[in-house]
Amino acid sequence: MKDKKPKNVFREGPISSDFIGNSIYKHQTKTSIGAHNIFLGQVRADEIDGKVVSAIEYTAYEDMANQKFYEIREAAFEKFELTCMHIYHSLGTVKIGEICLFVFVSSPRRKVVFEALEFIVEAIKADVPVFGKEIFEDNSHQWKKNT
Amino acid sequence: MLITIKYFGQIAEVTQKDEEQIEISEGLISELLSTLNTKYSDLKHKDFQIAQNQELVNLETELTGDEIALLPPFAGG
Numbered sequence: 001m002k003d004k005k006p007k008n009v010f011r012e013g014p015i016s017s018d019f020i021g022n023s024i025y026k027h028q029t030k031t032s033i034g035a036h037n038i039f040l041g042q043v044r045a046d047e048i049d050g051k052v053v054s055a056i057e058y059t060a061y062e063d064m065a066n067q068k069f070y071e072i073r074e075a076a077f078e079k080f081e082l083t084c085m086h087i088y089h090s091l092g093t094v095k096i097g098e099i100c101l102f103v104f105v106s107s108p109r110r111k112v113v114f115e116a117l118e119f120i121v122e123a124i125k126a127d128v129p130v131f132g133k134e135i136f137e138d139n140s141h142q143w144k145k146n147t
Numbered sequence: 148m149l150i151t152i153k154y155f156g157q158i159a160e161v162t163q164k165d166e167e168q169i170e171i172s173e174g175l176i177s178e179l180l181s182t183l184n185t186k187y188s189d190l191k192h193k194d195f196q197i198a199q200n201q202e203l204v205n206l207e208t209e210l211t212g213d214e215i216a217l218l219p220p221f222a223g224g
Binding site: 041050056059060061063064065066089100101121124125127128129130131132133138143144145147 | 153156182198201211216218219220221222223224
């Protein structure tokens, strides 16, 4: 199930629940799978100095980011017994309450998917050059930083 | 040699551009950085990493004349 070269992980705008539901549906034909695990990153209405975040505008160093996503994917397949794995990340504006990251891992057995998903999400947060501009309700902004 | 430099996020706010080409003599990443610090004085107050050909490098890395990117803190997910 490994891809030969990096594919584009990015999608313009939020990731819809239809898209996520359809991804689950598409796995019904893969009957060696016994367990899926899904991480959904959602934009939070953080309050900072009395101002509330209304959206995040994502940009990325896309070529390097897709290469990093690819390396994370290869490392995850190396480390865990996964049947398949999908990552989608938003670019552009994602409003509070909308989904900006969708990671989907599948395996014959459940224990693997819990460990694999955490490994993948933490690696994405640490290693992938994606930048987030937090837009406040008054249109001012600040830059998000993963902790 | 001519190198392409890409700026992202809050770094692009400082430079007021996403990309430019700079003519610089061979040397280390640190020498390129001091050129940029002179050109953009607010850069030294910013937190960023540097990538050369899409790999993170440090100040002692040799410039190879290809693509450099200034990357502010990551915020994916």
